Amino acid sequence: MSNEQMDLRIEKIEALKSQGISVYPERFSTNYELYEASLLDDGISGVRVAGRIVGIRNFSKLTFITISNIDGGLQLLLKKEEVGEAVFNEFQKVIDIGDFIGVEGLMYTTKSNEKTLRIHYYVFLGKAFRTLPEKWHGLTSIETRYRQRYLDLIMTKETQSRLLTRTKMVRAIRRFFEEQHFLEVETPVLQHTSSGALAKPFKTFHHSLDTELNLRIAPETYLKRLIIGGFTKVFEFAKCFRNEGISPQHLQEFTMVEGYAAYWNYEDTMKLMRKMLLFVLEQTFNTTVITIQGQSIDFSLDWTIVSFRDLILRDVGIDIDLYPDVKDLLQEMKKRNIDINHMDIESLGRGNLIDLLYKKVSRPQMIHPTFLIQHPIDLSPLARANDHNPALTDRFQLVVNGSEIINAYSELVDPLEQRKRLEAQAFLKSNGDLEAMEMDEDYLTAMEYGMPPISGFGFGIERLLMVLTESDTIKDCVLFPLTKKNENH
Structure with a gap:
C-alpha cells in the first residue's frame, strides 16, 4: 500500500x-x-x-x-x-x-x-x-495467504470455516479420550535420541548441558515409559518435528495425537479408533457422511480390512513374501518398470522400500475407509511380531482418500527383541538410510524393568482435517504454516 x-x-x-x-x-x-x-x-x-x-x-x-x-x-x-x-x-x-x-x-x-x-x-x-485486501479480489497470492494468515482469516470464508473446524475437532478428540478414561499427559520435545518413528530429526544445541539434542519426531517412547511407570491409558496432543521434504501431504511441524492402553492389542485399538472417528464426525460436522472426490462416504458403514501383502499383490502382482531380500525385491520392481522416484533407492532397507512401493501403487486408490494390516516387520521397529508369522507385525493403518490418517500397533514389550531391531535400524542408518531409527539405550533400560501388553495409536490433526475437508494441501490445515523467510522485511 x-x-x-x-x-x-x-x-x-x-x-x-x-x-x-x-x-x-x-x-x-x-x-x-x-x-x-x-x-x-x-x-x-x-x-x-x-x-x-x-x-x-x-x-x-x-x-x-x-x-x-x-x-x-x-x-x-x-x-x-x-x-x-x-x-x-x-x-x-x-x-x-x-x-x-x-x-x-x-x-x-x-x-x-x-x-x-x-x-x-x-x-x-x-x-x-x-x-x-480488496474485497472482491481478496487474497489471490497463496504465499501471502500463508505468510499473513491473519489477512486470510479476515478475508477468506473457506479458511475461517476450515480452521474453526480444526478447533472443534481437537475439542471433540479430547472429550472422546477423556470419556474413555484416558489421561492426558505431556512429554519432552527436546530429546537425546530420535525414536518412535522413521524420520529425519531437526537438531539443536543445549549450551548449558553442552550437548546436541533433537526435536522429537514422536512422543512414543516417553508415553511407553509412563505405562512402565503405572499409567494404564494415556494420550497426548504432541507437537512433533520431522526434517523431511516439502509436499502437499507433509508438514515439518505438526500436531500428533498419540496414546497407549495397557493390556490391549491392536484389534481393541481398531474398535476404539472407529468409535473415535464416528464421534468426531458427529461432533464436528453433525453427520457421519462426508463427500470425498464427489462420492458420499458414510463412515458408519463397515470399513474394509486388507493385508499389506494382499494389497500389493492385487495392485501390481508382486508377492512381497517371495522377496525376503531387498535386492531381489528391487530387481523385481525394475523388471516390472515400477519407478518410485527415490534418489537413494539402493541404500533403503526392505521395509522402507516396500512402504514406498505401496505409496506409489496402492495408497492413491484407497478412497473409502480401509484398515491396512499385517505390515512387514522391517517397516515397524517398535511393533509386536505376529504370533503365527513373526515376519509380520500386529499393526494397522487407517487409510482414507489416499492418506494414512491413523497408525496403530500391538506394541513390542520384549526388551531383547527390541534391542535386536534397534541394532538392525542403527546398521541401516550407518549405511545411509537417513530415516532409520537410532539406538535408544535409555528406553531399552526402561523396558528392562518390565512392560505389560500394550496397544498404541497415533494420528496427525492436520492430516485428519485435510482428508475430512478435502483440502488440496496440508498447509491449509494449520493456522500458521512455515514459510520461507521474507527478505523484504
Missing part, C-alpha cells in the same frame, strides 16, 4: 486524539456475539456488539456497515436522523474499513431480509493503518 494512505489514516487518529477521544480504549462491554445478534428477533433493543469493519456503503442520509469476526458478521445501520448530523459526519471523516467499533442499538430486518442493528451510538475501538 502507499505511504500516503497510511499517513492519511494516521492523521485520522491524530484528529480523534485532538477531540479527546481515546484511540486505544481498554475495553468495550458486549452482551451478544455477532452470530448470536444475527439470530435475534426484531425490536430487541440494548444490543451491544463489537467487531472489525469489513464493509461500508455510504448514502446521503444513511450508512450500512458490516462488522465481522471469526464466528460471523452483522450488518449495522447508521442513520443521520437517529444519531445526529455531527456523529454521522464524524463517522464518514475518521472511520475506515479495517477499523474496530463497538455499537449499541435495536435489531430489525431490512426490506432485503437482512438482520441489521440500527445504531443508537458507536464507540471507536481501534484503527487499521493498513488497508485490507
